[in-house]
Amino acid sequence: MEKGNSDTSLPVALIVGVTGMVGLSLAEALKKPTEFSLSPEGKFPWKVYGVARRPLPTWFPPSLLDHFISLDVLDQTDTIQKLTPISNQVTHVFWVALQIREAEEANITVNSTMLANVLDVLKSASPSRLRHVSLQTGTKHYMGPIFDPQLADQLVHHEPPFEEHLPRLPYPNFYYALEDLVASYSPSISYSVHRSSIIIGASSRSFYNCLLTLSVYATICRHKGLPFKYPGSKYTWEHFCDMTDARVLAEQHIWAAVTDTAKNQAFNCSNGDVFTWKSLWKVLCEVFDVEFVDFDENESFDWAEMKDKGKVWDEIVKKYGLFKTKMEDITCFDATNMVLHLKLQHVCSMNKSREFGFSGFADTFKSIRMWVGRLRDMKIIP
Known part of the structure; x- marks a missing residue:
């Protein structure tokens, strides 16, 4: 040294x-x-x-x-x-x-x-x-x-x-x-x-990385043909966040x-701007080429189902030759769930x-698109 x-x-x-x-x-x-x-x-x-x-x-x-x-x-x-x-x-x-x-x-x-x-x-x-x-x-x-x-x-x-x-x-x-x-x-x-x-x-090593967590979720949905449902509350769907x-x-x-x-x-x-999760969800659907599903408060979402998809993520990593990761090491499902159920405008x-x-x-929406592109360039997601 x-x-x-x-x-x-x-x-x-x-x-x-x-x-x-x-x-x-x-x-x-x-x-x-x-x-x-x-x-x-x-x-x-x-x-x-x-x-x-x-x-x-x-x-x-x-x-x-x-x-x-x-x-x-x-x-x-x-x-x-x-x-x-x-x-x-x-x-x-x-x-x-x-x-x-x-x-x-x-x-x-x-x-x-x-x-x-x-x-x-x-x-x-x-x-x-x-x-x-x-x-x-x-x-x-x-x-x-x-x-x-x-x-x-x-x-x-x-x-x-x-x-x-x-x-x-x-x-x-x-x-x-x-x-x-x-x-x-x-x-x-x-x-x-x-x-x-x-x-x-963009990183595979940040403890709280909501964008990567949602990217993994969207990628699995696209890979398995599953609906990309919003996993939060009606409040966060409609109210402002930054x-x-x-x-x-x-x-x-x-x-x-x-x-x-x-x-x-x-x-x-x-970033200096604000968004609703409804509007951001539309951006994520566009970026990951999945169908937009409007929020339905009568339908429940269980993160446990996504947490069980570790083997699916292994398939995706192998299929696309990605940087080798385990799903549980690059996602923060519990923290993301907390953010998406806040009872205040963040x-x-x-x-x-x-x-x-x-x-x-x-511009947050431009940032989302850019960082998803970086994650793809880094071979962390396909």
Whole structure:
């Protein structure tokens, strides 16, 4: 591994979780010549290190990284051993990693330990160049731990549209713990918090990937000649929701990392538009060439039937020569089911971002089409 740095003015990014949806988009953004991806000095692209627990998959372009590190950041010894050689180089951490447990208290412990392990190594370097941590969280900040079965039924959420100034909810939340952790390093380093909506991007390794989950569902329906029924509620079918294109989120991460006025601030990040699931379902039907079936509240949908289609997915992977995956490893049926049964309009305000100078946006329906195309190019879906 490369030690030292011949140009101490060059910013060096460490993307933790680089093979996820946003990690891939961050690596692409940092390596292309745009206003935000160029170094603050405006002369060079960033030097980029990427971290993930497993080796790079074949769909990830290795040219996007100056060096890849296979590392379990939950393991303190492994983290010290593998990050120490570059610890005096890294200037910016882009934290887009997470591990999920069933209970939120366990999420707090696991994710806080991971982040602390990385920051402790980088801050202990002599000298340390670390100056900013860009932290990704999400709208669970405003809804509470909706995936914790012991707490989900007790939650009282904030009313949308969600705004960054809203107070924390009185429930355990690992997002809160991570915010407090990065803030504890101030003023020696600055930070930014990025609260995304439902992320749409391309990866076989993101824990919450609703688009890939729905893509797998649609692909199986087309393969078996099954109706592509909407698996949510009448409320979500008819009411507004928003999403976050991974490219917009990556742009916001980098913008905050190089913009002085954005330091030590939290920002929502969505595409800036809204949709109903009815309208989005029509787009998915078009993209996957399946017949549109209008929602019928008198017909029930059981995700268990789809969860039993693992062997069908194996057939599809073999037939089309896809990147080898197991259906249970690339889908999040339970999380998708939760999103499609929300009893609120899942909408974030982007006013603060605009007021601070971030103007990134995306057309959600165009994003859906583009990312499905990327998933096909990456041979994750046919």
